[in-house]
Amino acid sequence: AQSVAQPEDQVNVAEGNPLTVKCTYSVSGNPYLFWYVQYPNRGLQFLLKYITGDNLVKGSYGFEAEFNKSQTSFHLKKPSALVSDSALYFCAVRGQTNFGNEKLTFGTGTRLTIIP
Amino acid sequence: EAGVAQSPRYKIIEKRQSVAFWCNPISGHATLYWYQQILGQGPKLLIQFQNNGVVDDSQLPKDRFSAERLKGVDSTLKIQPAKLEDSAVYLCASSFTAKATDTQYFGPGTRLTVL
Structure with missing residues (x-):
């Protein structure tokens, strides 16, 4: 069975500093990895995804993520944090096997707080 | 383009009552999913439709939950x-x-509170 781990429930970063939100995964077959952000009382907004190719993926709002196959990680990063980046971030994985597509499996989320 | 629409946004009911949620997907999208997100957890898939057919309902509590997508567009x-x-x-x-x-x-989700 596939799974996603977000080891930090809460991450605090000073405005202007670089930020990292961690994600590790376990999946059979090819991993397809996604990051979503959730603002209060709103649904999930897609940030970026890794399918294949370049291990560094660029997404919306200046975010990027690095796929590391040997460490089974897909950490979300941003060079300079904004207060408006404060939100709940979810990592998700969807595997593909010979038997078909797995469902999209989410981590438990990391609350990111940017301190002015 | 318009996003996924859901209604209502909030619903409060007593236990043992019934409730229905509506979803209109992005135009042209053949696949529709319903997820349940409990506070403090990530979303969990309940059911997946491909057009008007069910692809995966393995995690839907079928004794109390039901879903349909009769015309392959919106869903309840x-x-x-x-x-x-x-x-x-x-x-x-x-x-x-x-x-x-x-x-x-x-979509923006429907927040259900059961009292």
């Missing part, structure tokens, strides 16, 4: 009777196809 999720543990946000998502690589786009 129903709970009858509701239990306290059904309190959650119900998210609808859609994607162009059912491919594992396709991005799922989410």
